[in-house]
Amino acid sequence: MSTTDVDDLPGTGAAAPIAVRIARAGLLRACEPSARGVAALVELVGPVRAWHAVRSRTATAGLPVEWMAETDARTAGLTPGQLDDTARADLATAGRVGARLVVPEDEEWPAAALHGLWQVDRIADRTTAPPVALYVRGGSIGDLPHTGITVVGSRAATAYGQRVAADLGHALADAGLTVVSGAAFGIDASAHRAAMAAQAQLPTLAVLACGIDRAYPAANAALIERIGELGAVVTEYPPGTHPSRLRFLVRNRLIAALGAATIVVEAGIRSGTLSTAGAAEKLHRPLMVVPGPVTSALSVGCHRLLQEPGRHLVTGPADVLEILRPVEHLGDQGHLFETPTAPADDDLGPSVKAVSDALSVRLARTVPEIARDTGLPTRDALDALAVLEASGLASRTGTGWRRSPRTRTRRSQ
Amino acid sequence: MSTTDVDDLPGTGAAAPIAVRIARAGLLRACEPSARGVAALVELVGPVRAWHAVRSRTATAGLPVEWMAETDARTAGLTPGQLDDTARADLATAGRVGARLVVPEDEEWPAAALHGLWQVDRIADRTTAPPVALYVRGGSIGDLPHTGITVVGSRAATAYGQRVAADLGHALADAGLTVVSGAAFGIDASAHRAAMAAQAQLPTLAVLACGIDRAYPAANAALIERIGELGAVVTEYPPGTHPSRLRFLVRNRLIAALGAATIVVEAGIRSGTLSTAGAAEKLHRPLMVVPGPVTSALSVGCHRLLQEPGRHLVTGPADVLEILRPVEHLGDQGHLFETPTAPADDDLGPSVKAVSDALSVRLARTVPEIARDTGLPTRDALDALAVLEASGLASRTGTGWRRSPRTRTRRSQ
Known part of the structure; x- marks a missing residue:
């Protein structure tokens, strides 16, 4: 199984790097949908780092190991390399039946x-x-x-x-x-x-x-x-x-x-x-x-x-x-429903609201600071940050997290 | 045609005087339903006086003659006595087919x-x-x-x-x-x-x-x-x-x-x-x-x-x-819907509300006074008074009109 199979997939275009596609295929294989924790992890650290954490069963950058628990059963007994191979094999199998993997990084993704x-x-x-x-x-x-x-x-x-x-x-x-x-x-x-x-x-x-x-x-x-x-x-x-x-x-x-x-x-x-x-x-x-x-x-x-x-x-x-x-006729874009650019904080639940309130637009704050200020467990704070980031309401910087001004931030992978 | 026919009607009981029954039968004959003006006249002066006004085509006690207009075509060419006879004949015809006239003065009336x-x-x-x-x-x-x-x-x-x-x-x-x-x-x-x-x-x-x-x-x-x-x-x-x-x-x-x-x-x-x-x-x-x-x-x-x-x-x-x-289970009486004892003034429309506001519980006011205070034409003021009386919200006295305390007044005939 080589990456050539994957690059040959019809319709994938040049949108997302192959590493992203393999990572997301691997996550689909390792995690029974719909897993909010794992999805939030992907939002938080990007698909490649999330997949790295899952396939090596390690916690990265202070992420709680509980997020890994639900994937352990499905990855047990396989080395990280074998798990990558499984992901590649899934992409190749899809390709053989004329299918492709569409990922959020693709223009085609119906976000x-x-x-x-x-x-x-x-x-x-x-x-x-x-x-x-x-x-x-x-x-x-x-x-x-x-x-x-x-x-x-x-x-x-x-x-x-x-x-x-x-x-x-x-x-x-x-x-x-x-x-x-x-x-x-x-x-x-x-x-x-x-x-x-x-x-x-x-x-x-x-x-x-x-x-x-x-x-x-x-x-x-x-x-x-x-x-x-x-x-x-x-x-x-x-x-x-x-x-x-x-x-x-x-x-x-x-x-x-x-x-x-x-x-x-x-x-x-x-x-x-x-x-x-x-x-x-x-x-x-x-x-x-x-x-x-x-x-x-x-x-x-x-x-x-x-x-x-x-x-x-x-x-x-x-x-x-x-x-x-x-x-x-709501929007200029002719979307049949609202675009996700500006959900109200209130829609996101109390813990997300609390984390949002703890953030500053100008000053980056660390996760431990946010957890302390909100009184939330680190896991919940991270979950909330992931939701905020996914909603375009918060963004990560080199040193921590900032509240976003009211425009949608493009997620990094 | 004699009143004996009427008294023999099955099921009329002793509730309402025969004069009331003849008056209401006459009004049904003379006025195509549903005539709010005529119904209001009945509420205002009682059925006997209303029938008297209609059958003699005269205005009584300051009542506007317009209220009579719609009945003129149906009573034209008949003397008051002939109109009474017609009402008696209707009651008798009903009796012959096993029917009776039920009037608001009867216990049976589904008010x-x-x-x-x-x-x-x-x-x-x-x-x-x-x-x-x-x-x-x-x-x-x-x-x-x-x-x-x-x-x-x-x-x-x-x-x-x-x-x-x-x-x-x-x-x-x-x-x-x-x-x-x-x-x-x-x-x-x-x-x-x-x-x-x-x-x-x-x-x-x-x-x-x-x-x-x-x-x-x-x-x-x-x-x-x-x-x-x-x-x-x-x-x-x-x-x-x-x-x-x-x-x-x-x-x-x-x-x-x-x-x-x-x-x-x-x-x-x-x-x-x-x-x-x-x-x-x-x-x-x-x-x-x-x-x-x-x-x-x-x-x-x-x-x-x-x-x-x-x-x-x-x-x-x-x-x-x-x-x-x-x-x-709303009321003690087991009525499927509200009893009419206390409709809110607001339900009755702006002119009725205005007239209600112009009335006093203690001091009787005359119709001209009420018309002047509300700025309503006399006819509209009378119409509103009739509605208020019918709703138990106003009552006539010897000298004029008073607002009723919040209990239903029994209408005089």
Whole structure:
């Protein structure tokens, strides 16, 4: 296995150094998503130093060893060199199935779509963070913050639900949007298929809960293949990974995050779709729900959603586009949702707020000073600093940390 | 035609003097509902003096003649004595079809249900007020403020809508509620029929837009007959009146008023049902709406309703009872909605508020004084006084008007 394999990957371009790509591939292999601690470590010291710490199982620059704990099981028995080889092997496997690893350092990274995941605490009992990187097969995912719209629903959909999902999928792709879903049977498949019948740049995108070299469900292998040709297939799981209940739930946060809004077409009372709906709400994205006959078990979950305030009842693509329109014109950039440049400190939680208050714009402060002033354990202070840095609210200098003026700082690797 | 006919009417009891009943029957005949001016006149001087003014086409006690204008066309060419005879004839005709005239002076009058109509300005381009009286065939309507629940929907209902209406009608009647509707084809008929299959005191009530001696639609004559036997049929239109588009719309305010909440089962985009829904909202009664397939034209109106805030999506009787429950336990009397004893002045509109402010609890003030102090035309001041009196917020004395202490004054006839 040589780095040549990696450099040959299609679509990687010249954006990020190969060391960054290997580091992030290694972190995806070593850490079960979604690991906020590890993601924060990457934000804090950059992917290369974070990967160095993980693969050598050492604490770097005063970082608490607890952050390593969750990766130990997955790296046990392998030398740092072997772990690098594993990362390279993952990249090569991806390349062999026509996929590439897209990293935050790439222009293509849909930062504005994924950044909000820092503001979500937990999903499915896992801490939540943006993915460390994404394996992608198909077109560029760089426009998703402008175009993504999530359509999800029950696997055991009725003919009614499938028809509504197809109407939505086709009309939304036709309107230039990218229909984001999970490649499952039922609603997902109907939405994907109908979107691909439209003439569009990236009509649809499937987020998998398994490796990019796998197809789940197997019966949808041809559909997933086709989505990779006409649209894009993405996953944060390294090649070879099998899906699991946990991974579906963790994956659902990405399905919600990659759409400017989430539309639920059909859902039973305990549908997994409700976890995607919950993630959309935690991300403050509009949650749109299609009603159905009250006599249908597959609409019970939809009606329960609609009985709570703040959800939008939608009857078709016209309603969806009507709700999106004001959002669409928010910024000059035409982003479907807010760019992450200036989150309010208050959105970030009390410990982050405390650390932010302890920082100065002019004078750099050390981590021990910040921990002492805030009364927070060093780990929590570092976690908060990582969040602040990721939010563009704090930046590291040679001697410590400073509060950023209100413009987004470009992260160093 | 003698008053003996009237005294023989079944169910009139000894509550109100016959002069009151004749006066109100005459007013129903002379004034197309819903006439706020005439209703206010009745509140102001009592039904007997109001009828005297109308039938003799004279202004009494400084009342503006404009209030009479709308009744002139209907009383033209008849002497006061002939108009009395007409009123007696109406009462007798009602008696012959097993109906009675229920007046606000009767114990049976559902004041708490109807009073809120003073707070609604206009419906279908008619000024709005409680009915002057109601022709009733069937059981007592006195419990409606405790039991009424309105179920309405499209005449051209689908099998789905009829099934849902029947489920609701039966379960709500079974829970001891009275299903109020309009005896139309489709949703109305399904709800009425299913309610009558339940064992209940007054399972259902139909409000007609025609005379109590008529059945509209004719094909529902047997249904309306049966509702009169097991439940009750009511109307504010005098015997012989034909229905019209205006009368359906004006009637719809009573359908909404007689229910503690209104449930819309199916409605097209321009359904007349939406006027009932609008009246329910103006009355501040919960508006509950059943969703349906987005592919059904008969659910378009329902979904439009649900796209505005404040409406309740209900999927069946359990949801309805859940929403009603907190309301039900508001007062000691078990009223489903507020009793009219103490409406806030602010609810009554700016001119009423101004007149209320111009009154004193201890010192009686004359109408000219009130008009001068408020800057209102005499007619508007009188209208406002009538509303205040009807609301128990003002009372007449020998020399003028006083603000009432915060208890309901019993109106004189």
